[in-house]
Amino acid sequence: MTPQGDSVQRPLVLEAQGISKHYGGIVALDDVDLTLHEGEVLAVVGDNGAGKSTLIKALTGAIPKTAGVVKFDGVETQIDTPTDAKAAGIETVYQDLALVNEISITKNVFLGREILRDDWLGRWFGVLDFKKMDGEIRDLFSKLDVRIADIYREAQAFSGGQRQAVALSKTVMFGKRVAILDEPTAALGVRESKMAMDLVRSLKDHGLSVIMITHNMQHVLNYCDRVMVLRLGKLVAVCDVKDVDGDALVGLITGATDAGATA
Amino acid sequence: MPTDVAIDERIKEESFFSRMMKRPELGAIAGVILVTVFFLVTADPAMFTLAGFMNFMSPAAQLGILAIGAALLMVGGEFDLSVGSMVAFTGLFFGACVVTFGLPLAIAIPATLVFAACVGAFNGQIVLATGLPSFIVTLAFLFILRGLSLVGLKWATDGSTQLRGVRDAVEGDWLAPIFSGEAFPALFTRMAEAGMIDTFRNGTPKVQGIPVEILWFIVIALLATYVLQRTPFGNWIFASGGDANAASNSGVPVRRVKLILFMVTACCAALVAIITVLDSGSTDARRGFQKEFEAIIAAVIGGCLLTGGYGSAIGAFFGAIIFGMVLIGLTYTNIDQDWYLVFLGGMLLIAVLFNNMIRKRVTGER
Ligand SMILES: Nc1ncnc2c1ncn2[C@@H]1O[C@H](COP(=O)(O)OP(=O)(O)O)[C@@H](O)[C@H]1O
Ligand SMILES: [Mg+2]
Numbered sequence: 001m002t003p004q005g006d007s008v009q010r011p012l013v014l015e016a017q018g019i020s021k022h023y024g025g026i027v028a029l030d031d032v033d034l035t036l037h038e039g040e041v042l043a044v045v046g047d048n049g050a051g052k053s054t055l056i057k058a059l060t061g062a063i064p065k066t067a068g069v070v071k072f073d074g075v076e077t078q079i080d081t082p083t084d085a086k087a088a089g090i091e092t093v094y095q096d097l098a099l100v101n102e103i104s105i106t107k108n109v110f111l112g113r114e115i116l117r118d119d120w121l122g123r124w125f126g127v128l129d130f131k132k133m134d135g136e137i138r139d140l141f142s143k144l145d146v147r148i149a150d151i152y153r154e155a156q157a158f159s160g161g162q163r164q165a166v167a168l169s170k171t172v173m174f175g176k177r178v179a180i181l182d183e184p185t186a187a188l189g190v191r192e193s194k195m196a197m198d199l200v201r202s203l204k205d206h207g208l209s210v211i212m213i214t215h216n217m218q219h220v221l222n223y224c225d226r227v228m229v230l231r232l233g234k235l236v237a238v239c240d241v242k243d244v245d246g247d248a249l250v251g252l253i254t255g256a257t258d259a260g261a262t263a
Numbered sequence: 264m265p266t267d268v269a270i271d272e273r274i275k276e277e278s279f280f281s282r283m284m285k286r287p288e289l290g291a292i293a294g295v296i297l298v299t300v301f302f303l304v305t306a307d308p309a310m311f312t313l314a315g316f317m318n319f320m321s322p323a324a325q326l327g328i329l330a331i332g333a334a335l336l337m338v339g340g341e342f343d344l345s346v347g348s349m350v351a352f353t354g355l356f357f358g359a360c361v362v363t364f365g366l367p368l369a370i371a372i373p374a375t376l377v378f379a380a381c382v383g384a385f386n387g388q389i390v391l392a393t394g395l396p397s398f399i400v401t402l403a404f405l406f407i408l409r410g411l412s413l414v415g416l417k418w419a420t421d422g423s424t425q426l427r428g429v430r431d432a433v434e435g436d437w438l439a440p441i442f443s444g445e446a447f448p449a450l451f452t453r454m455a456e457a458g459m460i461d462t463f464r465n466g467t468p469k470v471q472g473i474p475v476e477i478l479w480f481i482v483i484a485l486l487a488t489y490v491l492q493r494t495p496f497g498n499w500i501f502a503s504g505g506d507a508n509a510a511s512n513s514g515v516p517v518r519r520v521k522l523i524l525f526m527v528t529a530c531c532a533a534l535v536a537i538i539t540v541l542d543s544g545s546t547d548a549r550r551g552f553q554k555e556f557e558a559i560i561a562a563v564i565g566g567c568l569l570t571g572g573y574g575s576a577i578g579a580f581f582g583a584i585i586f587g588m589v590l591i592g593l594t595y596t597n598i599d600q601d602w603y604l605v606f607l608g609g610m611l612l613i614a615v616l617f618n619n620m621i622r623k624r625v626t627g628e629r
Contacts, residue, residue: 102505102572112514114495
């Protein structure tokens with residue numbers, strides 16, 4: 001089960017060992033290892049309830065992990081809150097929980113990282129610089145070809161695809177090293193999915209390493225470098241995408257194929 | 264299959280007018296206009312003289328300070344049903360500081376605010392640590408704090424539920440004019456001399472100044488609006504109330520935000536307690552009775568949603584003014600005072616229906 005190919009030669013950005021998460025008696029995640037190389041897109045696949053979301057939440061400090069260590073650039077790093085993850089350069093788009101419905105697109109994109117005015121009002125009274133934030137978002141949206149005209153409008157006024165585009169743009173704007181995406185195309189139409197996946201590709205172009213959870217095997221095969229398969233909280237396979245096909249992956253996900261067969 | 268053009272068109276830039284139509288405070292401003300018109304028609308014109316204005320603004324201000332605290336907390340997604348009892352409880356603490364321990368206001372007032380913040384933090388900590396709805400936890404504190412106020416006062420006064428002697432105790436204290444009485448008396452005397460405002464026969468002005476609570480009310484409304492609309496902390500309040508999970512995933516310290524809001528709400532109650540204790544010269548365990556409901560109603564009239572993430576301090580400001588106008592306005596009419604309660608309930612119902620309608624607009628008629 002040793003992964004092969006180009007990505008192995010590149011240095012490791014993120015390395016997680018023995019990640020476990022128990023919810024009371026439920027073992028949502030059992031001793032899972034993960035490696036992410038510089039500039040690669042790693043897919044995480046698995047059936048519903050396999051523990052994919054739990055894995056990335058534990059990695060990014062959104063939930064406390066029961067066991068395991070995370071190394072960033074080879075150094076063991078304490079990531080206990082989403083803020084710690086951001087400080088390390090990891091941006092995450094959580095499943096369904098990326099945007100606050102009630103506040104505007106501008107406020108959402110800069111939430112937790114607001115820009116203050118560059119004058120006495122900002123320095124002494126902490127006054128926000130809406131002009132600058134709006135400007136940066138417009139620049140970003142036009143660069144990424146995200147078509148959202150009214151950035152003052154509350155997030156809930158937008159379609160699922162547009163919301164996802166905003167969430168992904170946020171990772172482009174702030175992600176320094178790693179972007180983690182939980183089902184970025186779930187509930188999106190065909191055209192919207194393509195838009196989202198183009199954004200994933202631009203994350204890679206911007207020099208980020210990407211971890212992406214998905215149920216779409218076509219996206220795994222077309223956009224990802226490596227894939228790891230979870231089943232019932234356990235890691236069952238990690239392989240280079242060029243060594244597998246859709247059927248093999250589905251077999252691994254459902255348990256029809258056992259892991260040794262594709263190694 | 265929608266084309267690109269169709270998708271862009273769907274969310275086009277809103278007009279200024281439609282943006283204004285969605286402001287949370289719109290309902291409250293409309294309400295103030297409605298109530299003003301109502302009393303212009305039915306009430307004695309004395310209501311709309313300077314003296315009449317101060318008459319209804321004074322109770323409006325006392326309620327409004329509580330309502331603005333309640334509004335901030337509601338935008339942050341929580342409730343505090345204990346603010347009324349908190350007024351009595353912190354009033355007791357303040358009264359004891361001043362009368363029983365003879366402390367100067369420069370110590371008693373900060374001590375009371377710190378004490379209130381601690382009680383608020385305790386309240387909030389229980390809500391946040393247990394994950395129970397703040398409705399239930401603070402309902403418990405509504406009774407606990409009221410009971411403690413009664414017991415505490417009896418203990419401090421050997422059996423009475425009132426502690427008197429505040430006025431003597433603070434006589435001549437340099438901080439007293441900031442928290443009691445009327446501000447700018449010299450200006451009002453000057454204006455009376457110049458014949459700009461009404462005077463009594465002996466030449467003293469009918470209105471001797473602006474009651475300080477009105478100034479506090481305005482200052483707090485402006486401060487709260489600035490925080491909500493112009494600062495990162497304001498964004499965090501909306502986000503914490505709108506979707507605590509998404510906010511915390513975005514790096515907002517949701518628990519800290521909510522805890523601070525509980526403390527601010529308690530401090531608003533303490534400020535009202537300090538002002539009323541100084542004004543009346545005594546502290547009373549029954550003070551602030553049912554004020555929590557009135558404060559929440561004013562916040563709701565002001566556009567706050569019970570679900571959090573939406574609302575405004577200016578709305579609560581006008582919501583409280585509506586209260587004051589109705590409460591005092593009825594005394595200027597021939598209408599039976601007890602219609603007040605009917606009026607309140609009616610206003611609340613209309614406000615909620617109205618906000619609901621506006622809300623549907625905001626979410627795109629979904
Ligand atoms: N907060 C929670 N409490 C209890 N069990 C949970 C919780 N979150 C997830 N689980 C359980 O952990 C397992 C993995 O969930 P999850 O990681 O969300 O799966 P998925 O791979 O579909 O993203 C599931 O069995 C789920 O029921
Ligand atoms: Mg999931």
